Amino acid sequence: MVTNYQLKRVDFIFRNENDYEDVLSKTIARKPQELINELISSELKGRGGAGFPTGLKWKLSSESKADEKYVICNADEGEPGTFKDREILSKVPFKVLTAMAVCGHVIGAKRGFIYLRGEYKYLKPELEKAISEFAYYCKEIKFDFSIHIFMGSGAYICGEETALFESMEGKRGEPRNKPPYPTNSGYMNKPTVINNVETLAHTFTIFKYGAKRFYDLGVQYSRGSKLFSVSGDTPKPGIYELELGMSLADFVDEFGDGDTKAVQVGGASGFLVPRKKFDVTAIGYQGKLTGISLPTGGSMMLFNSSRSMYNVLDNYLEFFREESCGQCTPCRVGCQQLIKGIKAVKRGEKNAKYLDKLLRLTETMQLTAKCGLGQSVANSFSSIVENFREEMIY
Amino acid sequence: MANKIKLSINGYPIEVNEGTTMLEAANEAGIIVPTLCHHKDLCVAGNCRVCVVEVSGQKRLSAACATPCEEGMEILTNSLKVRNSRKHIIELLLSEHNADCTKCYKNGNCELQKLASEYKIMTQDFIELAPLRKYSIDMYSPSIIKDDSKCIRCQRCVRTCAELQGVNALTVAHKGSEMKITTFFEKSMNAVVCTNCGQCVNHCPTGALVEKNYIEEVWEAIADPTKHVVVQTAPAVRVGLGEELGFEVGTRVTGKMVAALKRLGFDSVLDTDFTADLTIMEEGTELLTRLKKVLVDKDKSVQIPMATSCSPGWIKYIEHMYPEYLDNLSTCKSPQQMFGALVKTYYAKARNLDPERIVSVSVMPCTAKKFEANRPEMHDSGYRDVDYVLTTRELAIMIKQAGINFMKLEDANFDRIMGESTGAAVIFGATGGVMEAALRTAYELVTGREVPFENLNITPVRGMDGVREASVVIDHPLKAWAFLDGVELKCAVAHGLVNAKKVMDAIKKGEANYHFIEFMACPGGCLGGGGQPIPTNPEIRQKRAQAIYAEDAGMPIRKSHENPEVIKIYKDYLGEPLGEKSHHLLHTKYIPRNRY
Numbered sequence: 006m007v008t009n010y011q012l013k014r015v016d017f018i019f020r021n022e023n024d025y026e027d028v029l030s031k032t033i034a035r036k037p038q039e040l041i042n043e044l045i046s047s048e049l050k051g052r053g054g055a056g057f058p059t060g061l062k063w064k065l066s067s068e069s070k071a072d073e074k075y076v077i078c079n080a081d082e083g084e085p086g087t088f089k090d091r092e093i094l095s096k097v098p099f100k101v102l103t104a105m106a107v108c109g110h111v112i113g114a115k116r117g118f119i120y121l122r123g124e125y126k127y128l129k130p131e132l133e134k135a136i137s138e139f140a141y142y143c144k145e146i147k148f149d150f151s152i153h154i155f156m157g158s159g160a161y162i163c164g165e166e167t168a169l170f171e172s173m174e175g176k177r178g179e180p181r182n183k184p185p186y187p188t189n190s191g192y193m194n195k196p197t198v199i200n201n202v203e204t205l206a207h208t209f210t211i212f213k214y215g216a217k218r219f220y221d222l223g224v225q226y227s228r229g230s231k232l233f234s235v236s237g238d239t240p241k242p243g244i245y246e247l248e249l250g251m252s253l254a255d256f257v258d259e260f261g262d263g264d265t266k267a268v269q270v271g272g273a274s275g276f277l278v279p280r281k282k283f284d285v286t287a288i289g290y291q292g293k294l295t296g297i298s299l300p301t302g303g304s305m306m307l308f309n310s311s312r313s314m315y316n317v318l319d320n321y322l323e324f325f326r327e328e329s330c331g332q333c334t335p336c337r338v339g340c341q342q343l344i345k346g347i348k349a350v351k352r353g354e355k356n357a358k359y360l361d362k363l364l365r366l367t368e369t370m371q372l373t374a375k376c377g378l379g380q381s382v383a384n385s386f387s388s389i390v391e392n393f394r395e396e397m398i399y
Numbered sequence: 400m401a402n403k404i405k406l407s408i409n410g411y412p413i414e415v416n417e418g419t420t421m422l423e424a425a426n427e428a429g430i431i432v433p434t435l436c437h438h439k440d441l442c443v444a445g446n447c448r449v450c451v452v453e454v455s456g457q458k459r460l461s462a463a464c465a466t467p468c469e470e471g472m473e474i475l476t477n478s479l480k481v482r483n484s485r486k487h488i489i490e491l492l493l494s495e496h497n498a499d500c501t502k503c504y505k506n507g508n509c510e511l512q513k514l515a516s517e518y519k520i521m522t523q524d525f526i527e528l529a530p531l532r533k534y535s536i537d538m539y540s541p542s543i544i545k546d547d548s549k550c551i552r553c554q555r556c557v558r559t560c561a562e563l564q565g566v567n568a569l570t571v572a573h574k575g576s577e578m579k580i581t582t583f584f585e586k587s588m589n590a591v592v593c594t595n596c597g598q599c600v601n602h603c604p605t606g607a608l609v610e611k612n613y614i615e616e617v618w619e620a621i622a623d624p625t626k627h628v629v630v631q632t633a634p635a636v637r638v639g640l641g642e643e644l645g646f647e648v649g650t651r652v653t654g655k656m657v658a659a660l661k662r663l664g665f666d667s668v669l670d671t672d673f674t675a676d677l678t679i680m681e682e683g684t685e686l687l688t689r690l691k692k693v694l695v696d697k698d699k700s701v702q703i704p705m706a707t708s709c710s711p712g713w714i715k716y717i718e719h720m721y722p723e724y725l726d727n728l729s730t731c732k733s734p735q736q737m738f739g740a741l742v743k744t745y746y747a748k749a750r751n752l753d754p755e756r757i758v759s760v761s762v763m764p765c766t767a768k769k770f771e772a773n774r775p776e777m778h779d780s781g782y783r784d785v786d787y788v789l790t791t792r793e794l795a796i797m798i799k800q801a802g803i804n805f806m807k808l809e810d811a812n813f814d815r816i817m818g819e820s821t822g823a824a825v826i827f828g829a830t831g832g833v834m835e836a837a838l839r840t841a842y843e844l845v846t847g848r849e850v851p852f853e854n855l856n857i858t859p860v861r862g863m864d865g866v867r868e869a870s871v872v873i874d875h876p877l878k879a880w881a882f883l884d885g886v887e888l889k890c891a892v893a894h895g896l897v898n899a900k901k902v903m904d905a906i907k908k909g910e911a912n913y914h915f916i917e918f919m920a921c922p923g924g925c926l927g928g929g930g931q932p933i934p935t936n937p938e939i940r941q942k943r944a945q946a947i948y949a950e951d952a953g954m955p956i957r958k959s960h961e962n963p964e965v966i967k968i969y970k971d972y973l974g975e976p977l978g979e980k981s982h983h984l985l986h987t988k989y990i991p992r993n994r995y
């Protein structure tokens with residue numbers, strides 16, 4: 006079955022390394038500026054979905070002047086089909102804790118929080134145990150940094166960083182206006198670094214082995230490895246650490262069931278890639294590689310020919326309609342219109358041209374929605390409607 | 400000095416202070432950017448997205464109300480990209496909206512309607528969502544109607560209730576398409592901790608929150624030949640009404656208002672200012688009596704500071720939030736209710752009318768007054784003391800319905816009796832006014848001399864700061880008040896319930912030692928009341944305040960105790976302040992209420 010196998014499996018994240026004490030004390034002995042440079046040269050980008058350069062994020066926070074700063078680990082992991090952060094926290098929690106402490110050292114923060122998805126409550130006891138062990142060690146080496154768990158409320162939107170701050174502050178989880186950005190004004194309006202669980206785990210690797218080991222993996226603009234949550238019509242669902250820059254064709258060769266019709270890259274807020282574009286699609290951040298290139302929070306969902314793309318789209322839209330915080334017009338009303346719209350076309354109540362009106366609507370949503378949720382509805386909508394227009398109509 | 404930054408808007412260069420939003424910069428450049436969720440009284444929300452503008456070089460549009468300008472930006476407020484997006488957003492809002500404008504109370508004064516009309520949204524391509532939704536309409540409150548089918552979810556009301564009033568009666572519930580504005584457990588507005596202040600009504604851009612109007616009831620009463628319909632008008636109405644009828648903000652229209660009311664067919668057009676003066680007599684005496692009991696008799700059952708009681712929004716607030724302080728409230732009814740009680744007794748007797756036949760109407764800057772008139776205690780005349788309460792806005796509607804050309808009216812005078820007033824009564828309409836009026840009278844009562852302020856203008860209690868303090872040292876009092884010699888009378892003024900909360904919390908913590916405090920539920924006092932013309936904002940309230948003080952300065956009599964009708968009513972009817980009749984007709988009691 007497997008032809009032209011080019012996927013490089015990597016094993017950094019889950020490699021068991023019982024040396025966090027050593028890594029922590031060695032790393033915090035180094036100057037913040039040096040650590041920032043190391044991170045910048047690794048070209049690590051955020052693994053939470055948006056792909057913001059991590060080194061730059063830490064740098065900006067370190068330059069913000071304030072009496073208090075915070076480090077937050079985003080473990081809200083709400084994207085359907087994604088379960089990698091959960092695995093990291095249960096298998097290698099010390100990497101994450103160490104990375105948070107190092108970040109505290111770099112930016113000048115004394116407190117860190119793990120914003121844990123409500124459904125992951127069962128992870129809490131183990132995680133707390135790890136935190137107290139970690140705290141004990143910090144005390145031993147006289148390093149002033151404490152970590153606390155904050156339980157999420159179960160709303161997908163609370164994974165969005167500014168909604169997450171609001172929720173931590175006891176308010177309704179609604180995204181804020183940006184600017185100001187979290188690096189200047191985040192939790193409690195103080196400079197805050199917020200990173201995805203996986204991003205933090207990668208910094209551990211970088212501080213332990215040096216930026217080069219990380220940088221040597223992947224391709225231009227997309228360095229290092231990344232965890233992928235593979236699901237859908239695949240004989241081997243699960244979590245895989247793969248080098249970035251792979252072509253989707255190779256990915257499907259490895260994970261498909263031989264009948265893959267399309268792959269949704271990046272979950273509900275990502276893009277659907279049809280079979281004819283597998284060859285020209287690479288998985289990574291930005292930059293034209295072999296064709297288009299798609300960032301992803303790590304969710305890869307495969308669909309075989311038995312799947313109706315209309316239903317797939319309908320599901321995603323229902324998800325957005327429900328999970329939108331509802332505050333801004335383009336997202337709240339836009340999602341409702343998209344759902345009602347595709348249904349009306351399917352039933353013949355509106356003609357096929359109405360799909361073009363809806364495509365323009367998603368463009369407006371992308372241009373005007375207040376946060377990433379509403380802005381990204383266009384991704385799945387346009388990629389599905391444009392590639393599977395017939396399925397939408399008949 | 401703030402740093403300056405240079406940028407361009409629609410090609411025109413402009414220089415603004417650092418931190419200026421794109422919306423403010425556009426306005427400075429004389430360019431209007433449409434807004435819905437933005438309001439000058441409130442913190443920025445950035446949720447309606449109609450204010451989006453394009454910044455050259457950026458793919459996404461920016462919400463002008465929420466985004467600060469940056470050096471060198473080229474902002475476009477009317478590019479095709481902006482127009483198309485904005486139009487989409489308006490269409491989306493309308494698709495969710497029960498847009499039956501012709502049957503809507505806000506028809507003609509609605510920000511959504513104005514926008515739809517500007518952008519000529521003539522067709523609805525999107526699917527109508529409104530008919531599919533189970534929108535509810537809450538009509539149980541005597542003051543406010545909340546119609547969710549007209550709500551655009553801008554959260555102005557939520558921010559108003561939280562930021563200006565600190566009440567949080569309205570909140571956002573649910574998410575996604577189900578997101579809506581609601582109350583505690585989705586109960587009706589009259590069953591929750593809502594003060595009926597109407598600030599949410601004043602700040603709502605659409606017809607989702609409006610006053611409950613009694614226009615038809617009043618027309619019917621006027622048309623009924625068996626009824627004698629009396630109307631009283633509150634001080635703040637005369638500096639607001641003109642705005643609804645073509646005058647500049649801050650125009651005093653007292654004479655025209657009286658003329659219009661006469662043309663509407665009221666049998667008698669009287670002035671709440673008369674009972675404002677009466678309030679000062681009662682409340683001033685009450686204050687001095689309390690001070691004596693506390694300072695001389697050491698009577699532990701008497702509470703100071705004494706708090707004013709003329710703002711029914713404030714009364715309901717303290718009943719809910721600080722019920723343990725109800726004994727600190729002056730027992731005086733508000734001027735509206737004093738008036739109502741006297742109309743069906745004193746006035747009826749003097750005019751030889753059967754009180755049963757009298758319909759008592761008031762025109763108020765306030766929606767809480769509708770609730771107040773409805774309180775079961777307010778029947779001391781043996782009838783319901785005030786039958787119908789109209790807001791300034793409702794009066795304007797009636798004037799328009801009657802086809803009166805307001806601008807051309809000749810000034811007219813209030814009828815007698817109960818139509819005479821003073822400058823002290825007029826300033827009841829502004830924050831600090833009750834305090835100033837009370838001091839003018841109390842000081843003179845105690846010392847026999849006028850208050851030691853130039854032209855009687857007690858400027859420390861004026862202005863728009865949320866909480867203001869002032870003190871007056873009593874020097875050489877008359878013999879009867881010798882115990883007050885050298886006493887520094889400490890006063891405070893708070894307006895907007897969020898400021899009232901600050902003062903109450905300070906009192907609770909023992910950090911404040913005032914003798915007398917004026918509380919007004921609304922920002923700016925009654926002139927910024929929930930029944931006043933829409934829009935409201937700090938500049939508008941400032942102008943109305945100037946008009947109030949100008950009205951005061953122009954009055955021949957400026958001290959309540961010199962009002963000849965007040966002197967007469969004590970002589971002929973009431974006896975003396977706090978006397979038995981006063982006690983029965985002009986004073987009331989309060990009810991502790993739950994906090995939730």
Ligand SMILES: Cc1cc2nc3c(=O)[nH]c(=O)nc-3n(C[C@H](O)[C@H](O)[C@H](O)COP(=O)(O)O)c2cc1C
Nearest residue numbers: 051052053079081082083164165166200201204377
């Ligand atoms: C609707 C929405 C949901 C999000 N949910 C998550 C999440 O569950 N976990 C996460 O790490 N980032 C999530 N993000 C991204 C965060 O806002 C933020 O960019 C990220 O935590 C930054 O970390 P990184 O730079 O390490 O990726 C979400 C973003 C949006 C718009």
Ligand code: SF4
Nearest residue numbers: 330331333336376379
């Ligand atoms: S885009 Fe959607 S989720 Fe984001 S703020 Fe707007 S309504 Fe809320």
Ligand code: SF4
Nearest residue numbers: 500503506509605606
């Ligand atoms: S709220 Fe405004 S737009 Fe809606 S029906 Fe009323 S007037 Fe028309």
Ligand code: SF4
Nearest residue numbers: 550551553554556603
């Ligand atoms: S009730 Fe009015 S102010 Fe409140 S959200 Fe709705 S439209 Fe906005």
Ligand code: SF4
Nearest residue numbers: 560593594596597599
């Ligand atoms: S009337 Fe006043 S207290 Fe009641 S909801 Fe409106 S703003 Fe809040």
Ligand code: FES
Nearest residue numbers: 445447448450464
């Ligand atoms: S006015 Fe700017 S987003 Fe509503």
